[in-house]
Amino acid sequence: METTQKIMTEEERQAHIAHFLKRWKEEKHQTEEEARQRFQSSEGQAILKELRRKNAERGIIISEL
């Protein structure tokens, strides 16, 4: 596999950044939505319950919603 690339021109650089940011914005929204759905799921709530228990063992009391 390659570990080097040719030096990009200014136009190539701008195009690469534009492509990167476009994909980043699309995936960012999807990632946030997945996280919120996970929070609302029974599995997500079970994870948080377990974390509250572990925190409580260390004296960090997080009350339930």
Next chain:
Amino acid sequence: MQKEELSSPNYEFRFIGGSKNSYTFQTINQVTYEIVFKPTPYLFGESAIFSYFTYEFSIILVNNPMDREPPVDLKIPPTIAAIFTDFFNNAADTVVIYICDSSDGRQVFRKRKFDRWFEHYKYSFIKIDSSFDEADGTHYPVSLILKERNPFRNEICAQFMNIVGGFNQNK
């Protein structure tokens, strides 16, 4: 960052995994966060060998039951640092890019906050700061973070400089 922030014990966290390598934790104010390391091979192009170790790091506020912004919480920075370290411990060749979201105009605030965390928890990491600028003038501060001993360190730095056209390096 205040000294007590450094000594504050972190919250318990859990690695959820999945395709985006998610971690989660909850604060004393019942605010829930996910820390995500999303594979981002398209940063360097998929022909670069280290592309498969390149991830975008993001902090997602998943749920805030308060009717206002969460207050300063001294346990959050060490929690994020512990998660960061955990992820790198499992994959030492990891390269992380952090992009400060500019959609609400608070990118400079996010950058400063991230820099403060990094300054105190950098250990053996190196960070390269730069920015991505859109044609409409929107400015996104970005940081690339990798282990000092990453075997592709020089190639990664050179390729990142190629993409952004120059950088500032902090260690």
